[in-house]
Amino acid sequence: MAARSALLFALLVAALSFTATAAGDAPxxxxxxxxxxxxxxxxxxxxxxxxxxxxxxxxxxxxxxxxxxxxxxxxxxxxxxxxxxxxxxxxxxxxxxxxxxxxxxxxxxxxxxxxxxxxxxxxxxxxxxxxxxxxxxxxxLAERPPVKKFEWVKTRRKIWRAGVSCFLRCSVYLPGREPIKIWWGKSRQEETLIYLWFTVLVAGCLPGETLDS
Missing domain, CATH: 2.60.40.10 (Immunoglobulins)
Incomplete structure (x- = not known):
């Protein structure tokens, strides 16, 4: 009796496995x-x-x-x-x-x-x-808000100015000193003044002079 029950159980498991395989083998x-x-x-x-x-x-x-x-x-x-x-x-x-x-x-x-x-x-x-x-x-055909071209131009100008400002500004790091921020001038005269200021600040003297003088 026990052998017969075991055989029926094995057949049931095999049938269920075959059904699952057949169902899974499909598009x-x-x-x-x-x-x-x-x-x-x-x-x-x-x-x-x-x-x-x-x-x-x-x-x-x-x-x-x-x-x-x-x-x-x-x-x-x-x-x-x-x-x-x-x-x-x-x-x-x-x-x-x-x-x-x-x-x-x-x-x-x-x-x-x-x-x-x-x-x-x-x-x-x-x-x-x-x-x-x-x-x-x-x-x-729903209503769509028009594109504000002038606002886009203004935004592009602001972005360009910000980019130019970042490009013209730099920092110089020297041992024992705070970072020195430099803004390049728009004219030759402004660049000369910035150069003189930077030379005095870093070297402690004007161009052509020495610390002993």
């Missing part, structure tokens, strides 16, 4: 959807939609069909690419991308739906289905 599609907005001309919003796929599983997915038809045709015009694409296969660890471009003149807030990915697994009769990540709501 697992991860898809990321993103949209980039731009305005090629006033009153027109351009949407570059991209879908990045990655097979995170341990088996190959076949006949991978990508479909992103959540864009109403009465509001969005397809100007480049297609909203759907089919891949022959996607091996484990492999990636694939799909890009298409839309344009719209309809102003407002739009919430798109995730893209749908269907693929075939040889060990299963029905098609497998996955969904991409969702996207945030899009503000189509």
């Amino acid at each position: 697992f599609i991860v898809a990321h959807k993103k949209v980039a907005l731009s305005r090629p001309k006033p009153g027109v919003e351009r949407l570059a939609v991209s879908l990045d796929l990655y097979n995170q599983g341990s088996a190959t997915a076949y006949d991978v069909a990508i479909t992103d038809d959540s864009w109403p045709k009465e509001a969005f015009e397809l100007v480049s690419g297609e909203v759907s694409k089919t891949l022959e296969r996607l091996d484990p660890g492999a990636t694939a991308s799909h890009v298409f471009v839309l344009e719209t003149k309809a102003q407002g807030r739009f919430q798109g739906s995730p893209a749908v990915i269907k693929y075939r697994v040889p060990t299963k009769a029905v098609l497998q289905e996955a969904f991409s990540t969702p996207i945030l709501a899009l503000d189509i």
Whole structure:
């Protein structure tokens, strides 16, 4: 009786192990959807939609069909690419991308739906289905604050002046003395005065003189 129970337990463990292995030996599609907005001309919003796929599983997915038809045709015009694409296969660890471009003149807030990915697994009769990540709501043709060009010019001037000031200033370190900060003058006369001041401060005498005199 004990031997029979042990045999049944061993068979149960083997069956569970086989089921876990079969379930783990399958493709697992991860898809990321993103949209980039731009305005090629006033009153027109351009949407570059991209879908990045990655097979995170341990088996190959076949006949991978990508479909992103959540864009109403009465509001969005397809100007480049297609909203759907089919891949022959996607091996484990492999990636694939799909890009298409839309344009719209309809102003407002739009919430798109995730893209749908269907693929075939040889060990299963029905098609497998996955969904991409969702996207945030899009503000189509929303008002954007104008760029203040004059403020940018003023900022650049301030940065340039600060950079020049840092470049014209230096410090001299002498043994037993505090660091001496030097500002280079804007004119030849100012540079001469600074040179004389620095010579007297460091050497204790004017140029051409000696300490004995």
